[in-house]
Each structure stands twice: as C-alpha cells, then as structure tokens.
Amino acid sequence: MxxxxxxxxxxxVGLATAYRLAQDGLAVTVVDAAGGGVGASVNNAGWIVPIMSAPVPAPGMLGKALRWMARKDSPLYVRPSPRPEHVRFMAGMLRHCNPQDFHHGLEALVSLNERTVSLFDEYEKDGVRFEYHRTGQLMVFHTREAMRGYQAAAAPLERIGHTAVPLSGDELRDLEPALGGHVQAGLQCPQERHVDPATLVKGLEIRCRELGVRFLYDSPVTDIRTRGQAVTSVLAGGEEVGGDLFVLAAGVHTAPLSRLAGFPLPIQPGKGYGFDDTSGTVRLRHSVYLGEAKVAVTPLSGRLRFAGTMEFGSSDATIDRHRLRGIVRSAHEYLPRFPATSQPHGWTGLRPMTPDGLPVIGPLPGKDNVLVASGHCMLGVTLAPMTAELISAEVKGGQQASHIAPTARPFAPQRFASRRGRSAAGN
Ligand SMILES: Cc1cc2nc3c(=O)[nH]c(=O)nc-3n(C[C@H](O)[C@H](O)[C@H](O)COP(=O)(O)OP(=O)(O)OC[C@H]3O[C@@H](n4cnc5c(N)ncnc54)[C@H](O)[C@@H]3O)c2cc1C
Incomplete structure (x- = not known):
C-alpha cells in the first residue's frame, strides 16, 4: 500500500479524498492551482441529492437541446465551438441519449449513492464543521406531465431509502407559501440534504490540516514526471512534488492533466450560473427545484442561492447576462414575490462533464500509481465522500477493493480505453 x-x-472531491486517505494513515499533500474557495466547489447549489441521480445524457435530450438552442436564456445551451474535443464530446454525449445507457447510468449512480447521506453525517460526527441542512427538497412543476419524468427517474432510489412523494400545488404551497399559483404539482423528497458549499470546502480543509495534510496553494501542476509505468513527481508552481501515489482530482482540468499522464480523458466543462439574494423578499425552508426551468434554489444562512443553466462550449468564468436573466425570470415565475427587476451579481462554475454522464473514479490506464477522481458532472458535492471511499478502497486493495468492486466498475477510467469505447464515449 x-x-x-x-x-x-x-x-x-480532492479535499474529501485527502481527508479519507489521511484517516487511513497516509501522508497526504494537496496541490492546487489556486487555493480553497474558488470555482465549482463553492459556486454551486450545495445540494446532497441522491434523488437526482439521473445522468445528464437522457432520451429526448437532443430534441430539447435543439429547441433551446435558439434561446440564449434557456436552461441548456450549446455554444457553437469548432474545437475538435468539444465536437467529439457533444457527439459522444448524444450517442448516450438512449434508454439503455440512461438506465445503466442511473442504476450505477443509485448504487454509488447508497451511503451518501450517512457519510455526510459521519463528517459532522468526526468534527468537520459546515452549514448542513436536513429539511429536505421539493421539486415543483407547472404541469403534472413535466413532473412524471422526474418521478420515474426517482423511483429506483427507493431501494436505497430516498423517496419522492407526489404532492398537489396546494399541498406544496402549504409547505412553502412563497410558491406561486402556477405551481400545479411536485415531489417532496424528505431524505435530501443541502449544505453551504463554501463552508463544506473550508471545513474539510481545516479537518485535513488537523490530520496533518500539507497544502500547496497557488501551485498549478504543469508537468508530470514518470519512470516506466510509474509517476514519480509532479511539477507544481516550480516545485517538484514527489509521492508514491497520485490522485488527479482537478475538476475540468483533469482532462489536460490526464493527457500529460498519457491517457486523455473526455472531460469537458458544463458551465453553470448563479447568484445569491440577500433581500429577504422570499423565504424558503426546503431546497426547491424549479422543474421546467431547471433552477435550484437553496435557503442558506442569510441568503437564498439560485443556481442553474448548463452551457457547453464555454470554458471561462465570463458572465453572459442573458443566462443570468433567464434564472431571474424563472425565479419570478415560480416565486412571484421575487423581484423580476432584480439585477443580481452573478457567479459561474464549471461542472466537469463526461459524455456518458458518469464520474471517472479509479486507476488511470497505463500508469501503476495514478488514480482519477473527477468528472462528477452535476453531482460533485453529493458524490465527493463516496468517491473518497472508492479511492481509499482502491489504495488499500485486496479484500477492501473486491468488496467495493461492483459499485466502482461503471466509473472506471478504463471504460474509455478500447478504441470502440473511446469513440462511443466521445474521446
Ligand atoms: C451552478 C452549479 C450548481 C451545482 N450544484 C450542485 C449541487 O447542488 N450538488 C452537487 O452535488 N453538485 C453540484 N454542482 C456540481 C459540482 O459543483 C461539481 O461537480 C464539483 O464542484 C466538482 O468538484 P471537483 O473538486 O471535481 O472540481 P472543482 O470544484 O473544479 O475543483 C478542482 C480544483 O482543481 C484545481 N486545479 C485545476 N487545475 C489544476 C492544476 N493544473 N494543478 C493543480 N490544481 C488544479 C482548481 O483550482 C480547483 O480548486 C454544481 C455545479 C454548478 C456549476
């Protein structure tokens, strides 16, 4: 070991992994291009939602994407880009928009999520300090028809104890009086949780430091040094950092790093937008998913966080005002007290997307001592603790790894290895 x-x-994901490996007794160094508290790990809705395990590539997605292409403020937008990796990725994703792959991906994610909530509870027990809410989630819709797709995708979650109970518009307004009269139907998901993601990242970092983890911030990895099949060190901000195990957990930037390590992974950014409303005009108890608009609303201490949209083909932090306005408009449609004229200060985050909608967790083919923990798409917060469990089992090997192997198999980077696999996956 x-x-x-x-x-x-x-x-x-990197911090959850560092925490787990430090608990296992390893000497751990975390190397980051920036520092704590930047990017998608803090700019997200903070939902812990096994109930939303459905992979992004789904039957019918192509039709929706085409309809939405014409609208710059739509929930899904594919920015035209001639970059070959973007074109290959989109083609790969479209190939996965079929019932078989969707079903296979959903089942794999259900199994992966089996311990998610208990692992977050263990974080709290072990002294990771973060803002943690157990009030549950509501998914709300303007039509029953729109609700049915989510209800069907949530059904397999019952086997791991996550339920989605159908409610009428009036029942939903009893729970959340701020919801407008157009809301006709919804699902109550009492087992889902939410966190303030910035506090989670900070809490993990602090707990890691207590366990002796070393942090190298402002140190982007620019080269990977190898001897034979093994990586010996990485070059990070001018410093050579050696080790006997390397975990690539750099979100969307795992793609160029995996290329440096000799096995390029098809991870591309799916840009999301959000803003925090501190006006107090709308108050919620539950996290609320505005179904047709695909907007997440999260009640946090002193603010209401809105997050949404999926934009492919864009890889920087710039803010397209149309997309932000789309979220404001949706907020007003479902929560009429929310001021439609609001001009929020927005933020963006890059989700690490994969063509099959599944994370990439496990050994990097061609290297003896490199593991990948990335590509978590819309579920990186939810899946971070369980990803760390898989990495820990892999590091320990033997009995541990074989015990967890059936759960881990669908996420192995190896799935992109064969020629056919690589092209089917959009690599
Ligand atoms: C709008 C939005 C809402 C979301 N809502 C949710 C939600 O409610 N629930 C949920 O589960 N998920 C949600 N997600 C998804 C989630 O945020 C991501 O899946 C998650 O942040 C991925 O985490 P990560 O650690 O893999 O990557 P990142 O958060 O991108 O972190 C990668 C780290 O690697 C560092 N890095 C990059 N390149 C290098 C390099 N060369 N060398 C060293 N370090 C490097 C970066 O500085 C960064 O700190 C949302 C995402 C968005 C954008």
Missing part, C-alpha cells in the same frame, strides 16, 4: 499520496486539485 502507498504511504505518500499527492492529490492534484483541492476542490470538494
């Missing part, structure tokens, strides 16, 4: 692990990427 390795003694000395280097985690590249100190986002929520």
């Amino acid at each position: 390795a003694d000395n692990a280097v985690i590249v990427g100190g986002g929520v």
Whole structure:
C-alpha cells in the first residue's frame, strides 16, 4: 500500500479524498492551482441529492437541446465551438441519449449513492464543521406531465431509502407559501440534504490540516514526471512534488492533466450560473427545484442561492447576462414575490462533464500509481465522500477493493480505453 499520496486539485472531491486517505494513515499533500474557495466547489447549489441521480445524457435530450438552442436564456445551451474535443464530446454525449445507457447510468449512480447521506453525517460526527441542512427538497412543476419524468427517474432510489412523494400545488404551497399559483404539482423528497458549499470546502480543509495534510496553494501542476509505468513527481508552481501515489482530482482540468499522464480523458466543462439574494423578499425552508426551468434554489444562512443553466462550449468564468436573466425570470415565475427587476451579481462554475454522464473514479490506464477522481458532472458535492471511499478502497486493495468492486466498475477510467469505447464515449 502507498504511504505518500499527492492529490492534484483541492476542490470538494480532492479535499474529501485527502481527508479519507489521511484517516487511513497516509501522508497526504494537496496541490492546487489556486487555493480553497474558488470555482465549482463553492459556486454551486450545495445540494446532497441522491434523488437526482439521473445522468445528464437522457432520451429526448437532443430534441430539447435543439429547441433551446435558439434561446440564449434557456436552461441548456450549446455554444457553437469548432474545437475538435468539444465536437467529439457533444457527439459522444448524444450517442448516450438512449434508454439503455440512461438506465445503466442511473442504476450505477443509485448504487454509488447508497451511503451518501450517512457519510455526510459521519463528517459532522468526526468534527468537520459546515452549514448542513436536513429539511429536505421539493421539486415543483407547472404541469403534472413535466413532473412524471422526474418521478420515474426517482423511483429506483427507493431501494436505497430516498423517496419522492407526489404532492398537489396546494399541498406544496402549504409547505412553502412563497410558491406561486402556477405551481400545479411536485415531489417532496424528505431524505435530501443541502449544505453551504463554501463552508463544506473550508471545513474539510481545516479537518485535513488537523490530520496533518500539507497544502500547496497557488501551485498549478504543469508537468508530470514518470519512470516506466510509474509517476514519480509532479511539477507544481516550480516545485517538484514527489509521492508514491497520485490522485488527479482537478475538476475540468483533469482532462489536460490526464493527457500529460498519457491517457486523455473526455472531460469537458458544463458551465453553470448563479447568484445569491440577500433581500429577504422570499423565504424558503426546503431546497426547491424549479422543474421546467431547471433552477435550484437553496435557503442558506442569510441568503437564498439560485443556481442553474448548463452551457457547453464555454470554458471561462465570463458572465453572459442573458443566462443570468433567464434564472431571474424563472425565479419570478415560480416565486412571484421575487423581484423580476432584480439585477443580481452573478457567479459561474464549471461542472466537469463526461459524455456518458458518469464520474471517472479509479486507476488511470497505463500508469501503476495514478488514480482519477473527477468528472462528477452535476453531482460533485453529493458524490465527493463516496468517491473518497472508492479511492481509499482502491489504495488499500485486496479484500477492501473486491468488496467495493461492483459499485466502482461503471466509473472506471478504463471504460474509455478500447478504441470502440473511446469513440462511443466521445474521446
Ligand atoms: C451552478 C452549479 C450548481 C451545482 N450544484 C450542485 C449541487 O447542488 N450538488 C452537487 O452535488 N453538485 C453540484 N454542482 C456540481 C459540482 O459543483 C461539481 O461537480 C464539483 O464542484 C466538482 O468538484 P471537483 O473538486 O471535481 O472540481 P472543482 O470544484 O473544479 O475543483 C478542482 C480544483 O482543481 C484545481 N486545479 C485545476 N487545475 C489544476 C492544476 N493544473 N494543478 C493543480 N490544481 C488544479 C482548481 O483550482 C480547483 O480548486 C454544481 C455545479 C454548478 C456549476
């Protein structure tokens, strides 16, 4: 077993992994291009939602994407881009928009999510300090028809104890009086949780430091040094950082790093937008999903967070005002007291997307001592603790790894290895 692990990427996935490996007794170094508290790990809705395990590539997605292409403020937007990796990725994703792959992906994510909520509870028990809410989630819709797709995708979650109970518009307004009269139907999901993601990242970092984890911030990894099949060190901000195990957990930037390590992974950014409303005009108890608009609303201490939209083909943090306005408009449609004229200060985050909608967790083919923990798409916060469990089992090997192997198999980077696999996956 390795003694000395280097985690590249100190986002929520890298930190959860560092924490777990430090608990296992490894000497751990986290190397990050920036520092804590930037990017998608803090700019997100903070939902812990096994109930939303459905992979992004789904039957019917192509039709919706085409309809929405014409609208710059739509929930899904594919920005035209000639970059070959973007074109290959989109083609790969479209190939996965079929019932078989969707079903296979959903089942795999249901199994992966089985311990999610209990792992977050263990974080709290072990002294990770973060803002943690157990009030449950509501998914709300303007039509029953729109609700049915979500209800069907939520059904397999019952086997791991996550339920989605159908409610009428009036029943929903009893629970959340701020919901408008157009809301006709919804699902109450009492087992779902939410966090303030910035506090989670900070809490994990603090707990990692208590366990002796070393942090190298402002140190982007620019090169990977190898001897034979093994990586010996990474070059990070001019410093050579050695170790006997390397974990690539750099979100969307895992793609160029995996290329440096000799096995390029098809991870592309899916840009999301959000803003925090501190006006107090709308108050909610539950996290609320505005179904048709695909907007997440999260009640946090002193503010209401709105997050949504999926934009492919864009890889920087610039803000397209149309997309932000789309979220404001949706907020007003479902929550009429929310001021439609609001001009919020927005933020963006890059989700690490994969063509099959599944995360990439496990050994990087062609290297003996490199593991990947990335590509978590819309569920990186939710899946961070369980990803760390898989990485820990992989590091320990033997009995541990074989025990967890059936759960881990669908997420192995190896799935992109064969020629056919690589083209089917959009690599
Ligand atoms: C609008 C929005 C809403 C979302 N809502 C939710 C939600 O409610 N629930 C949920 O589960 N998920 C949600 N997500 C998804 C979630 O945020 C991501 O899946 C998650 O942040 C991915 O975490 P990560 O640690 O893999 O990557 P990141 O958060 O991107 O972190 C990667 C880290 O790697 C570092 N890095 C990059 N390149 C290098 C390099 N070369 N060398 C060293 N370090 C490097 C970066 O500085 C960064 O700190 C949302 C995302 C968005 C955008």
